Amino acid sequence: xxxxxxxxxxxxxxxxxxxxxxxxxxxxxxxxxxxxxxxxxxxxxxxxxxxxxxxxxxxxxxxxxxxxxxxxxxxxxxxxxxxxxxxxxxxxxxxxxxxxxxxxxxxxxxxxxxxxxxxxxxxxxxxxxxxxxxxxxxxxxxxxxxxxxxxxxxxxxxxxxxxxxxxxxxxxxxxxxxxxxxxxxxxxxxxxxxxxxxxxxxxxxxxxxxxxxxxxxxxxxxxxxxxxxxxxxxxxxxxxxxxxxxxxxxxxxxxxxxxxxxxxxxxxxxxxxxxxxxxxxxxxxxxxxxxxxxxxxxxxxxxxxxxxxxxxxxxxxxxxxxxxxxxxxxxxxxxxxxxxxxxxxxxxxxxxxxxxxxxxxxxxxxxxxxxxxxxxx
Amino acid sequence: xxxxxxxxxxxxxxxxxxxxxxxxxxxxxxxxxxxxxxxxxxxxxxxxxxxxxxxxxxxxxxxxxxxxxxxxxxxxxxxxxxxxxxxxxxxxxxxxxxxxxxxxxxxxxxxxxxxxxxxxxxxxxxxxxxxxxxxxxxxxxxxxxxxxxxxxxxxxxxxxxxxxxxxxxxxxxxxxxxxxxxxxxxxxxxxxxxxxxxxxxxxxxxxxxxxxxxxxxxxxxxxxxxxxxxxxxxxxxxxxxxxxxxxxxxxxxxxxxxxxxxxxxxxxxxxxxxxxxxxxxxxxxxxxxxxxxxxxxxxxxxxxxxxxxxxxxxxxxxxxxxxxxxxxxxxxxxxxxxxxxxxxxxxxxxxxxxxxxxxxxxxxxxxxxxxxxxxxx
Numbered sequence: 001x002x003x004x005x006x007x008x009x010x011x012x013x014x015x016x017x018x019x020x021x022x023x024x025x026x027x028x029x030x031x032x033x034x035x036x037x038x039x040x041x042x043x044x045x046x047x048x049x050x051x052x053x054x055x056x057x058x059x060x061x062x063x064x065x066x067x068x069x070x071x072x073x074x075x076x077x078x079x080x081x082x083x084x085x086x087x088x089x090x091x092x093x094x095x096x097x098x099x100x101x102x103x104x105x106x107x108x109x110x111x112x113x114x115x116x117x118x119x120x121x122x123x124x125x126x127x128x129x130x131x132x133x134x135x136x137x138x139x140x141x142x143x144x145x146x147x148x149x150x151x152x153x154x155x156x157x158x159x160x161x162x163x164x165x166x167x168x169x170x171x172x173x174x175x176x177x178x179x180x181x182x183x184x185x186x187x188x189x190x191x192x193x194x195x196x197x198x199x200x201x202x203x204x205x206x207x208x209x210x211x212x213x214x215x216x217x218x219x220x221x222x223x224x225x226x227x228x229x230x231x232x233x234x235x236x237x238x239x240x241x242x243x244x245x246x247x248x249x250x251x252x253x254x255x256x257x258x259x260x261x262x263x264x265x266x267x268x269x270x271x272x273x274x275x276x277x278x279x280x281x282x283x284x285x286x287x288x289x290x291x292x293x294x295x296x297x298x299x300x301x302x303x304x305x306x307x308x309x310x311x312x313x314x315x316x317x318x319x320x321x322x323x324x325x326x327x328x329x330x331x332x333x334x335x336x337x338x339x340x341x342x343x344x345x346x347x348x349x350x351x352x353x354x355x356x357x358x359x360x361x362x363x364x365x366x367x368x369x370x371x372x373x374x375x376x377x
Numbered sequence: 378x379x380x381x382x383x384x385x386x387x388x389x390x391x392x393x394x395x396x397x398x399x400x401x402x403x404x405x406x407x408x409x410x411x412x413x414x415x416x417x418x419x420x421x422x423x424x425x426x427x428x429x430x431x432x433x434x435x436x437x438x439x440x441x442x443x444x445x446x447x448x449x450x451x452x453x454x455x456x457x458x459x460x461x462x463x464x465x466x467x468x469x470x471x472x473x474x475x476x477x478x479x480x481x482x483x484x485x486x487x488x489x490x491x492x493x494x495x496x497x498x499x500x501x502x503x504x505x506x507x508x509x510x511x512x513x514x515x516x517x518x519x520x521x522x523x524x525x526x527x528x529x530x531x532x533x534x535x536x537x538x539x540x541x542x543x544x545x546x547x548x549x550x551x552x553x554x555x556x557x558x559x560x561x562x563x564x565x566x567x568x569x570x571x572x573x574x575x576x577x578x579x580x581x582x583x584x585x586x587x588x589x590x591x592x593x594x595x596x597x598x599x600x601x602x603x604x605x606x607x608x609x610x611x612x613x614x615x616x617x618x619x620x621x622x623x624x625x626x627x628x629x630x631x632x633x634x635x636x637x638x639x640x641x642x643x644x645x646x647x648x649x650x651x652x653x654x655x656x657x658x659x660x661x662x663x664x665x666x667x668x669x670x671x672x673x674x675x676x677x678x679x680x681x682x683x684x685x686x687x688x689x690x691x692x693x694x695x696x697x698x699x700x701x702x703x704x705x706x707x708x709x710x711x712x713x714x715x716x717x718x719x720x721x722x723x724x725x726x727x728x729x730x731x732x733x734x735x736x737x738x739x740x741x742x743x744x745x746x747x748x749x750x751x752x753x754x
Contacts, residue, residue, distance in 0.1 A: 009754060010465065043695055065657075065696045085696045088387070088639040088653060089716045110642055113715045141697055142642050142651055173694065262465040265487055265519050274519055276465060280442075281754075284661035284728055317550065318420055318727055319442045319462045320518055338490045339466045350695055351661055354732070357753040375752075376734040377386060377658075 001304045002366035005260060006341060011281035012260040013356040014343065015371070016305065018364050019256035020238060021053060027220065027237045028057045034226045039063050039082060039213065041235030044350045047359060048076050049371045050238060061104075063233050067094045072374050074103040082106040082213070084169070084233070086134060086142055089117035096127055106166060110134040110143045115154045119161030131158055132169040132213065133202075137194035138187060140173035146198035155202045155209070167211025168202070170195045171233070175218040179247050179292060184222035191219050196228035218247045239349035242295045243287040252299065252307055257353060258343040259298070260360070261321065266333045273323040273332045277344055279316040283351035297321060298344035305343055313344050378681045379743035382637060383718060388658035389637040390733040391720065392748070393682065395741050396633035397615060398430060404597065404614045405434045411603040416440050416459060416590065418612030421727045424736060425453050426748045427615060438481075440610050444471045449751050451480040459483045459590070461546070461610070463511060463519055466494035473504055483543060487511040487520045492531045496538030508535055509546040509590065510579075514571035515564060517550035523575035532579045532586070544588025545579070547572040548610070552595040556624050556669060561599035568596050573605035595624045616726035619672045620664040629676065629684055634730060635720040636675070637737070638698065643710045650700040650709045654721055656693040660728035674698060675721035682720055690721050 005014075031038035040054040043065035051062060051073060061080030064070045070081045071094075079102065087095060087107045098105045107129055109115050115131075122128050133154055136143030144151050158165045172191035178184050191214045202209040214226070215233035217240075226232065236243075239257040240250040261277035279297070288295045297313040300323050310326035321344070324332070336342075346352035353359070359371045382391075408415035417431040420442035428439060428450060438457030441447045447458045448471075456479065464472060464484045475482045484506055486492050492508075499505050510531055513520030521528050535542045549568035555561050568591045579586040591603070592610035594617075603609065613620075616634040617627040638654035656674070665672045674690040677700050687703035698721070701709070713719075723729035730736070736748045 007467070009471075010467070011754060085653070086641045086651070088641045090384070090387070090639060094386075111715060114642070117715070136644075141694060141699065142644075262467060264463045264465045265491070267513075267519075274463070276462070279662075279728065280731060284663070284725075285656075286661070286663070317518060322518065338488060338494070348661075351656065354657060355752075375732075377388060 002362050002368060004366065004368045005303050008260060008360060008368065010260050010262040010341070011277045012360045013353060014258050014260050015239070015359045015361040016256045017361055019254060020050065023237055023240060023254060023256060024054055024057045027234055028059065030221060031232045032058065034223060034232065036226050036229050037231045039231050039233045040238065041065070041084065041233050042069060042073065044235040044238055045353060046374045047371050048073070049361065051078065054238065066377050067091060067098070068374065068377050070098055070103065070105055074098060074101070079104045082132070084108060086110050086114060089121070092118065092121040095129065096121070096125060099129065100127070104130070106130045106132060108132045108134045108169060109154065112150060112154050112157060115157045118163055119157060122161070122163060128163060130164045130166045132167050132211065133198070135168050135170040135195050135198045137170040137191045138172045138174040143170060146194045146201060151198055151201055152205045152207070155207045156205065159207050165208055167209050167213060167230070168195055168198045169213035172216050172219045175216050176243060176247060178218065181222060181248065184218050184247065185224060188219035188223040192223065192226055192229055199228070217244060218249050221249045236349055241349040242299060242345055242347045243291065246288055246291040246293055252345065255345045257349045258301065258305060258345050259352060261342050261344055263336050263338055263340040263342070265338065268331070268333045271324045271328055271330070271332055273336045275313070275321040275323060275342065276319060277313065277321040278319040280318050281355055282313065282316055282321065282344065282346055283348065283355050285346070285348040285351035287347040295347060298346050301343040301345060303341055303343060307345070379739050379745060381743065381745045382680050385637060385737060385745065387637050387639045387718070388654045389737045390730060391635050391637050392616070392736045392738040393633045394738050396631060397427065400614055400617060400631060400633060401431055401434045404611055405436065407598060408609045409435065411600060411609065413603050413606050414608045416608050416610045417615065418442070418461065418610050419446060419450065421612040421615055422730060423751045424748050425450070426738065428455065431615065443754050444468060444475070445751065445754050447475055447480065447482055451475060451478070456481045459509070461485060463487050463491060466498070469495065469498040472506065473502060476506065477504070481507070483507045483509060485509045485511045485546060486531065489527060489531050489534060492534040495540055496534060499538070499540060505540060507541045507543045509544050509588065510575070512545050512547040512572050512575045514547040514568045515549045515551040520547060523571045523578060528575055528578055529582045529584070532584045533582065536584050542585055544586050544590060544607070545572055545575045546590035549593050549596045552593050553620060553624060555595065558599060558625065561595050561624065562601060565596035565600040569600065569603055569606055576605065594621060595626050598626045613726055616730070618726040619676060619722055619724045620668065623665055623668040623670055629722065632722045634726045635678065635682060635722050636729060638719050638721055640713050640715055640717040640719070642715065645708070645710045648701045648705055648707070648709055650713045652690070652698040652700060652719065653696060654690065654698040655696040657695050658732055659690065659693055659698065659721065659723055660725065660732050662723070662725040662728035664724040672724060675723050678720040678722060680718055680720060684722070
């Protein structure tokens with residue numbers, strides 16, 4: 001345990017660098033074994049040092065959730081960037097500014113209207129874009145179905161409009177709701193099959209579609225065959241979290257992000273330990289509420305990151321967390337006196353990280369480095 | 378409607394300045410009529426221009442939820458600051474740094490251990506603090522009960538330890554769960570009665586207790602008599618939000634904070650309008666889920682801030698929101714084409730504001746100013 005954890009300002013977002021590195025290695029190995037490139041989604045960390053570690057391990061390019069991420073990481077020398085949200089027409093000028101500055105930015109679209117907006121913008125500025133079409137493989141959110149007539153219409157509009165149609169991409173977000181290896185293997189196969197089918201439908205129409213990009217952390221880690229796929233995307237694996245733990249893809253001891261907190265009070269009769277980790281630190285994410293095991297606002301751990309049996313952060317106000325045990329019988333006032341420091345494993349690493357301007361990254365030797373995190377749009 | 382709303386980068390956090398000013402006036406009038414000072418809690422906005430408008434309207438000092446807020450607003454010339462979270466012993470040196478720089482910082486505590494830590498710190502540094510004791514008036518969270526023997530023990534430890542015991546303070550957070558004027562009047566009276574009783578118990582022991590500070594937005598607006606109280610605190614009234622609307626203290630047309638968003642896609646058969654206002658913009662706050670009317674992730678409005686009947690933001694991923702109607706029958710693709718701009722009224726203004734580095738503050742004449750917002754600890 002780092003002695004600095006006793007003196008750091010709280011709340012703080014701690015990264016366990018050793019765990020993070022091991023998570024990065026695990027996903028990179030998985031991609032290597034499946035014979036596909038890995039494109040980490042950096043929306044989880046939004047942090048240069050984390051992304052550099054992913055690239056050092058073998059990642060090929062990154063995916064981003066905002067153009068601000070693209071701008072920031074491009075400035076830091078990363079050029080191969082996929083903006084993985086269907087682009088609003090009003091954002092095309094920002095995207096083009098990045099491309100004309102030399103960024104190999106790829107954008108995505110899932111409608112004919114969106115494709116036409118890209119074609120018109122490119123025509124009016126005499127420029128071009130590299131575009132993926134988003135496929136809806138699991139009825140989760142966005143995307144066009146692989147058997148929808150719109151798919152080839154979009155591909156054709158882009159190609160004949162002078163836009164480089166790079167390929168198709170999908171994200172099986174429904175996988176977050178599953179929790180057995182069998183179910184995750186099955187949805188990973190659906191994700192692959194649907195995306196490959198979309199690429200084949202486009203190719204059958206005589207249009208180019210070289211790339212097939214799929215992924216989510218649970219499907220990426222459970223896929224056994226990615227035949228026809230060229231690229232895997234995943235984000236939250238870099239830290240993992242309680243939602244991922246509930247899907248079965250990681251143990252609690254693989255969670256690399258935790259919130260360092262200080263006990264600031266008690267309500268002895270109620271068994272409440274009041275901490276300075278409210279929702280402003282944890283985020284309001286209650287992702288495990290709808291899963292098999294509801295962890296409240298997080299699993300309370302010792303400073304050594306050992307979960308305390310039965311102790312959860314059960315509720316949160318803005319700057320107050322309330323932790324209590326499953327069962328009565330423990331005098332929280334004497335066991336967890338004011339000033340005690342604890343660590344909380346969060347439901348959702350992307351949401352919890354977003355609450356902090358910086359991470360405190362803990363090296364194996366106990367030294368701590370501040371790593372900046374970007375936010376906003 | 379400001380024409381700039383058609384070109385602003387989205388998502389954006391819009392402040393309707395006219396509504397904000399009207400909310401500020403309303404609360405200041407209420408405090409004036411009740412014969413107490415108003416100390417706005419700035420954790421809602423964390424924004425200098427908003428706080429300056431509150432002070433211009435008559436507010437006396439501010440309450441903060443973090444020492445970073447205290448540091449930031451003190452640098453901007455605001456000196457009378459109450460840090461309204463029980464202070465962790467490890468934060469005393471930061472608090473003292475503020476006081477020795479000339480800030481009239483007040484801190485709070487609700488335990489003997491906490492009081493002793495303050496006394497010891499002050500003794501070791503030969504300094505002093507101005508302290509309020511936090512009272513638990515409604516069994517909501519922190520604080521000591523007015524009839525608990527600990528109350529006078531804490532007061533005595535502070536006073537005889539050379540610390541200036543300024544008074545008592547409470548926050549009736551349970552009021553957020555109520556929704557009738559009768560129930561809110563009743564809890565406002567409980568808040569007042571319990572806090573005044575605590576002050577009287579301290580005074581009866583021969584100890585000083587000049588100040589009695591109470592407040593939450595719902596109790597502040599429903600209190601009819603604040604006999605014995607010297608100061609009212611409230612925060613979210615400056616913007617209001619859907620949670621407050623559900624308590625009955627404001628209409629939807631008084632909500633001053635909304636998220637500007639762009640339609641980026643659809644799933645026509647499901648009636649889904651996909652927007653760029655995911656939970657990264659709205660926050661994960663689902664405060665209305667446990668109230669009489671669940672507004673999902675927010676009420677969708679036109680650019681003129683008129684709620685669209687039956688249209689809610691029903692789910693949210695990181696950068697994707699999904700809006701849909703209560704009833705089928707509307708072709709969302711033709712009615713809300715890609716590129717359409719909408720505004721979303723959020724569940725919880727404090728949580729939604731926190732997702733943005735800046736507000737876009739809309740003047741009555743349609744001009745827009747960027748107002749910075751602080752974050753972190």
